[in-house]
Amino acid sequence: MTTRILPAVGEPDAARSITTLLSQLPDAEPAAPVGDSTSLLDLLARLAADSLDELPEVVLVHERIGPVPALELIREVALRFPAVGVILVTVDAGPGLYSAVMDSGARGLIALPLSYDELAQRVQAAAGWSTGVRRHLGHGAEAPSGPGGTVVTVSGAKGGVGVTVTAVQLALAAQASGRTVALADLDLQAGDVASYLDVQFRRSIADLAGIQDISPRVLQEALFAHQTGIGLLLAPGDGERGEEVDDRAVRQIVSALRNRHEVVVIDCGTQMNGANAAAVEMADTTLLVTTPDVVSVRGAKRMVRLWDRLQIRKAEETITVVNRYNRTTEIQPQLIEKITGTRVAKTAVPAGYKELQPVVDAGRMQDLEAKSTVKQALWGLAGELGLVRVTEDGQKQGRFRGDRGSISVRRARSR
Incomplete structure (x- = not known):
């Protein structure tokens, strides 16, 4: 099964590095990076308006994304698009931030500089979770089918x-x-x-x-x-x-x-x-x-x-x-x-x-x-x-x- 991955990275060098590594993952289909929080939310809303199945399984959020801070952006994506697995990419991978990230609705955290093994593991876990949620929503009569009102x-x-x-x-x-x-x-x-x-x-x-x-x-x-x-x-x-x-x-x-x-x-x-x-x-x-x-x-x-x-x-x-x-x-x-x-x-x-x-x-x-x-x-x-x-x-x-x-x-x- 192909995993669609959408990186949200504001820095060009970081975007190239992340995209290159994502392209090496098996069965991964990385999309072109979006450079800010507004573009990310707009793109997800357009995709969700067509169908739940159009949304990427995984969204990678770089810690320096803006103008909305990364944790607030993760919370917003989790609330509006609950079938998307969000992962934070950050230099600080300490337990304090990990707890805050998970409380915001993320499915994981990846430390910089990126490791292929860790990236593959986190993406696979988030994609599996996303697939399970979509399977569950597909049988619910009142399941949300888009970004809301x-x-x-x-x-x-x-x-x-x-x-x-x-x-x-x-x-x-x-x-x-x-x-x-x-x-x-x-x-x-x-x-x-x-x-x-x-x-x-x-x-x-x-x-x-x-x-x-x-x-x-x-x-x-x-x-x-x-x-x-x-x-x-x-x-x-x-x-x-x-x-x-x-x-x-x-x-x-x-x-x-x-x-x-x-x-x-x-x-x-x-x-x-x-x-x-x-x-x-x-x-x-x-x-x-x-x-x-x-x-x-x-x-x-x-x-x-x-x-x-x-x-x-x-x-x-x-x-x-x-x-x-x-x-x-x-x-x-x-x-x-x-x-x-x-x-x-x-x-x-x-x-x-x-x-x-x-x-x-x-x-x-x-x-x-x-x-x-x-x-x-x-x-x-x-x-x-x-x-x-x-x-x-x-x-x-x-x-x-x-x-x-x-x-x-x-x-x-x-x-």
Whole structure:
């Protein structure tokens, strides 16, 4: 049986050395190395989306991989792709690190410089374990067949551009189509999701920050079950508690949400920190909301450049949403696309102060009327992003009924 091996090595010399030795192993099929953690997770997600069988049996993670630290990357791979055997390649092979590596979900550790015998032994053991897991998953009716649900982050070029309205309406549209949806508020100091949906709940995302293994029961206790059917993970009521939520915690929380929901929408606010940076990096789709004015577009450009410098997200992988759009404004979507280097969503959202003000003041964003141009645009955006369920005949499904009317996703997108 052929063992497919994917090395994740950032240093060119180390990558050549590891690939050369892997090619000498019997029945081994080493793939071209990936150079960073983002590329590794993206590649595994693409392979898993096709079939569980497309995933490599073994992934080798070099200790100097980045930007995500090696142990956090191993934990992420183990959570999202449980049928892949992960091995850490490191200079330090002491018992302390070995224990931490195994706790992260790895199947072994190999010391540098590499030994052929040790490499062959570890790879064979990890491959055998991977094969056994896949055989077991193949008979399970509820076995995961891919990387989990779709994660969408919504960030703002600056304050007041409509991030929370966008995130809430995308979540409502996805839920109305029949998907299981979670909406997380990662605007840790000033999150308004609870206010927009009239929620009072004592638990928040900070309650999950110190938990090493987030079980489904623990996650369920932290989520507020909203009347619309959306599971809400709220920002802490006391803003200083936001400091408890670091990037490590966010990676675990997002992975747990992804494994339990078909769609996860994350409100990242407008301020960058380690927590929401981790969410943006993990996301399948990253939205950057801007308004068509000079100050906001400059803010969008700064944000995109920051993400690129920190290797969080490339500009071409970011979708810019133009809010409060007007055909007569001097700054049009094509110009915003050129300035930011991002892809601008086909759906632009018109200004709708009069439509939004009553439901915002009442904390009843779910009651935004069906005829609202803002709602129609944002539900159309949800269709453009693939967040709504599609029937066998290719039509978008779902109708959300509130106290003030209803709107179908298909109708919203066609307008």
